[in-house]
Amino acid sequence: MPDHAEDEAKYYDDPEWADIEPIQQADQGPNPLAAIAYTDEYAEAMAYLRTVMARDEKSERVLRLTKDVIEMNPAHYTVWLYRAQVLFATHADLHKELEWLNETASQYQKNYQIWHHRQLIVSRLCPDPASSAATRGPPFPGAGIDVDSLVAKETSFVASMFDKDAKNYHVWSYRQWLVRHFGLWDKGELEFTEASIEKDVRNNSAWNHRWYVVNGKEGSEGVKEEKVREREIAFTKRQIRLAPQNQSPWNYLRGILRKANLRFSTVQDFCIEFADLSKPEGDDVFSSHALDLLADIYAVDEGRNEQAKRCLLLLKDKYDPIRANYWQYRLEMLDKEMGSGIDSHLPEHETRNLTSAVSV
Amino acid sequence: MAISKAEDAMLEPQLDKIRHVKYWTRCIKTLLPHQYTSNDSNRMYLAFFIVSALDLLDALDAASNEEERQGYINWVYRCQHPDGGFRMWPGTDLGARSNPENAQWDPANIPATYFALSILLILKDDFKRVNYEATLAWLPKMQRPDGSFGETLVNGRVEGGQDPRFGYCATGIRFMLRGSSTGDLSVNGRTIPDVDLDAFVRCVRVAEAYEGGIADAPFHEPHAGYTFCSLGALAFIGRLSTKGSIDETPPTAPCDPGAVVSWLVHRQTELTDPDAGVDSEFTAPQDMDDVRELENGKTSGAQHDGTVPAHQDPVGTTAISIFDLLVDGAGMNGRINKVADTCYGFWSGASLHIMQQPKLYDQEAIRRYLIGKTQHPVLGGHGKFPGDLPDLLHSYLGLAALSLAGCGEIKAVDARMCLSKDACARLPAIWQSFTAGR
Numbered sequence: 001m002p003d004h005a006e007d008e009a010k011y012y013d014d015p016e017w018a019d020i021e022p023i024q025q026a027d028q029g030p031n032p033l034a035a036i037a038y039t040d041e042y043a044e045a046m047a048y049l050r051t052v053m054a055r056d057e058k059s060e061r062v063l064r065l066t067k068d069v070i071e072m073n074p075a076h077y078t079v080w081l082y083r084a085q086v087l088f089a090t091h092a093d094l095h096k097e098l099e100w101l102n103e104t105a106s107q108y109q110k111n112y113q114i115w116h117h118r119q120l121i122v123s124r125l126c127p128d129p130a131s132s133a134a135t136r137g138p139p140f141p142g143a144g145i146d147v148d149s150l151v152a153k154e155t156s157f158v159a160s161m162f163d164k165d166a167k168n169y170h171v172w173s174y175r176q177w178l179v180r181h182f183g184l185w186d187k188g189e190l191e192f193t194e195a196s197i198e199k200d201v202r203n204n205s206a207w208n209h210r211w212y213v214v215n216g217k218e219g220s221e222g223v224k225e226e227k228v229r230e231r232e233i234a235f236t237k238r239q240i241r242l243a244p245q246n247q248s249p250w251n252y253l254r255g256i257l258r259k260a261n262l263r264f265s266t267v268q269d270f271c272i273e274f275a276d277l278s279k280p281e282g283d284d285v286f287s288s289h290a291l292d293l294l295a296d297i298y299a300v301d302e303g304r305n306e307q308a309k310r311c312l313l314l315l316k317d318k319y320d321p322i323r324a325n326y327w328q329y330r331l332e333m334l335d336k337e338m339g340s341g342i343d344s345h346l347p348e349h350e351t352r353n354l355t356s357a358v359s360v
Numbered sequence: 361m362a363i364s365k366a367e368d369a370m371l372e373p374q375l376d377k378i379r380h381v382k383y384w385t386r387c388i389k390t391l392l393p394h395q396y397t398s399n400d401s402n403r404m405y406l407a408f409f410i411v412s413a414l415d416l417l418d419a420l421d422a423a424s425n426e427e428e429r430q431g432y433i434n435w436v437y438r439c440q441h442p443d444g445g446f447r448m449w450p451g452t453d454l455g456a457r458s459n460p461e462n463a464q465w466d467p468a469n470i471p472a473t474y475f476a477l478s479i480l481l482i483l484k485d486d487f488k489r490v491n492y493e494a495t496l497a498w499l500p501k502m503q504r505p506d507g508s509f510g511e512t513l514v515n516g517r518v519e520g521g522q523d524p525r526f527g528y529c530a531t532g533i534r535f536m537l538r539g540s541s542t543g544d545l546s547v548n549g550r551t552i553p554d555v556d557l558d559a560f561v562r563c564v565r566v567a568e569a570y571e572g573g574i575a576d577a578p579f580h581e582p583h584a585g586y587t588f589c590s591l592g593a594l595a596f597i598g599r600l601s602t603k604g605s606i607d608e609t610p611p612t613a614p615c616d617p618g619a620v621v622s623w624l625v626h627r628q629t630e631l632t633d634p635d636a637g638v639d640s641e642f643t644a645p646q647d648m649d650d651v652r653e654l655e656n657g658k659t660s661g662a663q664h665d666g667t668v669p670a671h672q673d674p675v676g677t678t679a680i681s682i683f684d685l686l687v688d689g690a691g692m693n694g695r696i697n698k699v700a701d702t703c704y705g706f707w708s709g710a711s712l713h714i715m716q717q718p719k720l721y722d723q724e725a726i727r728r729y730l731i732g733k734t735q736h737p738v739l740g741g742h743g744k745f746p747g748d749l750p751d752l753l754h755s756y757l758g759l760a761a762l763s764l765a766g767c768g769e770i771k772a773v774d775a776r777m778c779l780s781k782d783a784c785a786r787l788p789a790i791w792q793s794f795t796a797g798r
Contacts, residue, residue, distance in 0.1 A: 042394075167698065205581050
C-alpha cells in the first residue's frame with residue numbers, strides 16, 4: 001500500500017538523509033527551452049536522486065527515493081534501471097515489487113519502462129522456466145519460486161489490464177513475452193484470443209496475438225500445417241460473417257493464404273458471399289474488403305481484368321470513397337499491366353520467392 | 361463551428377494561424393505548467409516541438425530576438441554529453457561529482473541527440489560546437505547484433521526497447537552528420553566505423569507484419585508510429601524500397617511496399633469520436649444492435665447461427681453520411697479499427713509521402729479533420745481528439761500533418777525529418793564543413 005507519509009517527506013529535514021548534500025540541477029543559462037515549473041517536491045527529490053546516483057549507492061532508502069521520483073516522472077530513462085540494480089543488490093522482496101507495479105500500472109499504462117522493469121523482475125524471479133518446469137507445483141527445495149503460481153498471477157494481471165484497455169500495445173507485447181518465456185503456447189492462449197475476439201471482434205490486437213500464438217513458436221509450421229490452417233480459416237470465416245466490414249479478419253485471411261502459399265482464388269466463392277456483382281437487379285455488396293480481395297483475385301487472371309476493374313471502380317465511387325485516390329491508383333496500375341500484357345500485378349507471394357527473412 | 365447554410369459546409373475551414381502563433385509563443389516565453397513534470401525527461405523533444413512549430417509558422421523571428429535564439433542554442437549545447445551525443449535535459453548531469461563509476465547514470469540519449477541537432481539546424485547554428493567525432497563513434501555502440509538501436513548505454517548494455525523510434529533517431533543523427541556517405545570515416549587520423557546498415561534493414565524486415573504495416577519487433581502488432589520511424593530510417597540510410605521488387609545488393613526494405621502503402625491508406629478513417637460505443641469504420645443498424653446485445657450479454661441470431669451473413673445495407677453502411685464527411689473530414693488512426701487521433705495525421709500521412717505516394721490519401725478530408733475537429737478554437741494548437749485541450753505533441757504534429765496535406769499557411773515540411781524544408785536545406789553546407797574539417 002502506498003505510504004503517504006513517506007511520499008511527502010522532505011528529504012532536507014529528514015535526519016535519515018542528513019549525510020547527503022543534494023546536487024542541484026545544472027545551470028541552464030538565461031534561455032532554457034521547454035523549462036517546466038517544477039514543484040519544490042520534485043526538484044528536491046531529483047536533487048537527492050542525483051546525489052545517490054553519484055555515489056552509486058545501493059540501499060533501502062534509495063528504494064523509497066526512486067519510488068518517489070518514479071511516481072512524479074515515470075519516464076526518467078535511468079531511474080528504473082537504477083532501481084532494478086538496487087532491488088537486486090539489497091535482495092529486496094521482488095513479489096512486493098510486482099504488487100507495487102500492479103498498483104502503479106494503471107497510472108502509467110503507456111510507459112515502456114514500467115513493462116521492461118516488470119520483465120526484469122519476472123526474469124529474475126524465474127530466469128529459466130524450462131528447468132523449473134520439470135518440478136512444477138508447490139515451491140521445491142532450492143528453487144524458491146512456484147512457476148505455475150507466478151504465471152497465473154502474471155496472466156491474471158495482464159487480463160485485468162485488458163479490462164481497462166483491450167488494445168494497450170505494451171500489455172500485448174508483454175503477454176507475447178510471457179508466452180515465449182514460459183512456453184505458454186498450448187496453455188490456453190488460443191482460447192484467450194478467441195475470448196478477446198468474441199468480446200470485440202474488431203480488436204485487431206487480439207487478432208495479432210492469435211497470429212503469434214499460431215505461428216510464432218520457433219520451429220512450428222503454423223498455418224503451413226494443413227490441420228492448423230483449416231481450423232484458422234474456418235475460425236476467420238465465422239468471424240467475418242459476424243461483421244463483414246471488419247478489416248481484421250480479412251487481413252488475417254490474406255495472411256494465412258500468403259504464408260501457406262495458397263492462391264487468393266481459393267476463397268473466391270467466400271468473397272462473393274459479401275460482394276456479388278452478378279445479380280441483374282444490382283450489386284449486392286456487404287463488404288468493401290471482399291471487393292478488394294476479389295480485385296486481387298481477378299487481377300491475376302488476364303481474362304478477368306475487366307472484372308477486377310469493376311471491383312476497383314465500385315470501391316472508388318461507392319463503397320470506399322475516402323480512399324478514392326488509392327483505388328484510382330490501383331486502376332492505373334491495372335491498366336498499365338493490361339496494356340503491357342504482362343501479368344505483374346500478382347499478389348507478392350505468387351510471383352516471388354521470399355528469400356528474405358520475413359516472419360509472416 | 362456552426363454551419364448555417366449548406367454552402368458553408370463546402371467551404372474549407374481556415375487555419376487559425378494567429379492563435380497557433382500565440383500558443384507557441386507562450387510555450388517559448390513562459391514555463392510549461394507543472395503537469396509537464398512527467399515529461400521532464402523528454403524536454404529536448406518538447407523543445408524541438410516549440411522551436412520547429414514557430415519555424416513552420418514563420419514566427420521564430422517574431423517570437424524571439426537574436427540574443428534569445430543564441431541563448432536557446434547555448435542551452436542545447438549545455439546538454440551535450442562529454443563522450444558524444446546529447447542528454448534530454450540537464451537533470452542527469454552529476455556536475456562536479458561525475459566520475460567513471462557513476463557515468464552509467466548520466467548517459468547520452470539517442471532521441472535527445474536527434475532532436476538537439478534538429479533544433480540547432482532550425483536555429484541556423486553552424487554545428488561547430490558539435491562533438492562530431494565522438495557522436496559518430498558512439499552510434500555503432502548503440503546498435504545491437506540484431507540490427508536494432510537502443511536509447512542509452514548503461515553499464516555497457518544497450519538499454520531501451522527494440523524500437524524503431526531509436527532506429528529513426530540514430531539514422532537521423534547519422535544523416536545530419538554524414539549525409540549519404542557510407543563506410544568507415546577517417547577523422548583526425550582516427551577511423552570511425554559506420555553502423556551496420558544491412559543489419560538494420562534486416563531488423564525492419566522481420567518486423568513487417570502479416571497485415572502489411574510495420575511493428576517494433578517480430579510478431580508485434582503493426583503501428584503507424586513504428587511504420588513512420590522504420591520508413592524514415594530507411595530513407596535516411598538510402599535503403600528504402602518504394603517499388604515492387606526489393607534489392608539484395610545492398611538489401612532494402614520493406615519487402616512488400618504495396619502492402620505497406622495499402623495498410624497506410626487504410627489508416628484514414630471517419631471514426632473520430634473516442635467515446636462512440638462501436639470502434640469500427642462501417643456501422644449498419646443491424647451491426648450496432650449486435651454489439652449492443654453483446655454488451656448486454658445476449659447474442660444475436662447471426663452469431664449463434666454463424667452461417668447467416670450479418671446483412672449490411674450498403675446505403676446505411678456508414679454511420680455518418682457523405683455530408684458529414686465533407687464537413688467533419690477524416691483523420692487517420694495508428695492501427696486497424698482504432699479511432700482517429702491528430703498525431704497519426706502525421707505518422708500515417710508522412711509515411712505515404714516517404715513512400716512517394718503523397719496523393720493517395722484524401723488530403724482535403726484530413727485538413728477538415730485537423731482544422732475543423734481537433735484545432736482548439738480558443739487556445740490554438742491541437743488536441744489528441746476533438747474537443748481536447750492542446751498539448752505540445754499533438755499541436756506540433758497537427759501543423760506538420762497539415763503542411764504535408766497541402767495547407768498553404770504552413771511552411772513546407774520534409775516528411776522524413778519532420779521539420780521545415782528550409783532547415784533541411786542547410787544540411788549540405790554542414791556536411792561540407794565536416795568534410796573540410798577532417
